[in-house]
Amino acid sequence: MLFRSLLPSPIGPLTLVASDNGLVAILWPDDAPGRVRLADVTPRDDHPVLAAAAEQLTEYFAGTRTGFDLPLAPRGTPFQRDVWLALADIPFAETRSYAQIAHAIGRPTATRAVGAANGRNPLSIVAPCHRVVGSNGALTGFAGGLAAKRFLLDHERHTSGAW
Structure with missing residues (x-):
C-alpha cells in the first residue's frame, strides 16, 4: 500500500x-x-x-540540510535504480554530466539511457537529478521544469557558499 x-x-x-x-x-x-x-x-x-x-x-x-537520511523504496528496473543510486553520490552544490554518471555505473556507452533513467527518477531532490547537466554544462530537461532546476542549483550554491 x-x-x-x-x-x-x-x-x-x-x-x-x-x-x-x-x-x-x-x-x-x-x-x-x-x-x-x-x-x-x-x-x-x-x-x-x-x-x-x-x-x-x-x-x-x-538551508540547514545538505544530505538526506531516509529509507528509499523507488520502483524501477535494475538499470534505473543503479542510475538513481549514482545520483546520490553527486556532492551537494556540484553537478555531473550524463556521461559522467554512465561512467560511474560502469556503462560508459549508456549516456542516453542514463538520461532516460534520470528523467524517470521518482525521488527528485533526494536523489538529486537536478545536479545532472549536459556535457557542456547547460541545463537540460527536468521533470519539475528548468526554472525549478535552476532554483535548486542556485539554492545549493548559495547554501554551500559556492557563489
Missing part, C-alpha cells in the same frame, strides 16, 4: 509518496502523468516515512 502527503515548498507543492519500506516518490505540481507510475495511493499525513521526508525537505529548503 502507498501513502501520500503534500509538502509546500518554494518551488510549489510536492507530493510525497511512501510505502512502509521507504520513500517511493516526490512528485512535482505539474508532473507528467505516467512519469512515475503509482497506483492506489492513500492520503496519510501521519505516516512516519512521509513525516521524516517532509522534515528533511523542509530543512533542505531552509
